[in-house]
Amino acid sequence: MNWKSLTQLDQLDIIQEASKHKPQLIFKHSTTCSISKMALSRMERSEAPDSIDFYLLDLLNYRSISNAIAEKFHVFHESPQAILIKNGTCIYDESHGAIFMEEIIEQAHL
Numbered sequence: 001m002n003w004k005s006l007t008q009l010d011q012l013d014i015i016q017e018a019s020k021h022k023p024q025l026i027f028k029h030s031t032t033c034s035i036s037k038m039a040l041s042r043m044e045r046s047e048a049p050d051s052i053d054f055y056l057l058d059l060l061n062y063r064s065i066s067n068a069i070a071e072k073f074h075v076f077h078e079s080p081q082a083i084l085i086k087n088g089t090c091i092y093d094e095s096h097g098a099i100f101m102e103e104i105i106e107q108a109h110l
Contacts, residue, residue: 001044003027003056009065012072015055019085023052023108027099028066028081030059036080039099043082046101052084052108084108 006015006026015024027043030036036059048054059066059079070077073085078095084107085091092107094100 001046001048001054003054006055006057006065007062009068011055012065012068015053015085016072016088018053019089020087024055024085025052025104026055026057026069026081026083026085028057028059028069028077028079028083030079032060033079035096039080039082039096043099043101048101049105049108052104 015026018024027040029040057065057069066077069075069083073083073090075081075083075090075093080099081093081095082099082104083090083093084104086108092104094103
């Protein structure tokens with residue numbers, strides 16, 4: 001898994017623009033939550049397609065970015081959470097034990 005760190009608020013505009021050419025996934029991760037660690041581990045054990053960019057947000061250190069994600073992409077905040085952005089909008093979001101790479105790939109229509 002080749003994660004890009006999501007650490008700057010202006011990256012959300014970059015993600016939104018890039019999603020017009022390639023699906024973008026944001027994974028919101030709480031480093032102190034065992035469920036979040038399990039979901040992240042499952043993602044990392046999966047084969048990630050090159051046709052999606054994967055961003056990892058450390059929720060505890062960048063809560064303001066998480067809040068901005070909820071507002072910008074019209075999703076309810078959860079953790080862990082996978083948010084798939086395509087053509088500038090959120091087309092899929094899932095949380096906790098329901099996060100599966102296969103479903104992300106299917107939703108991205110790859």
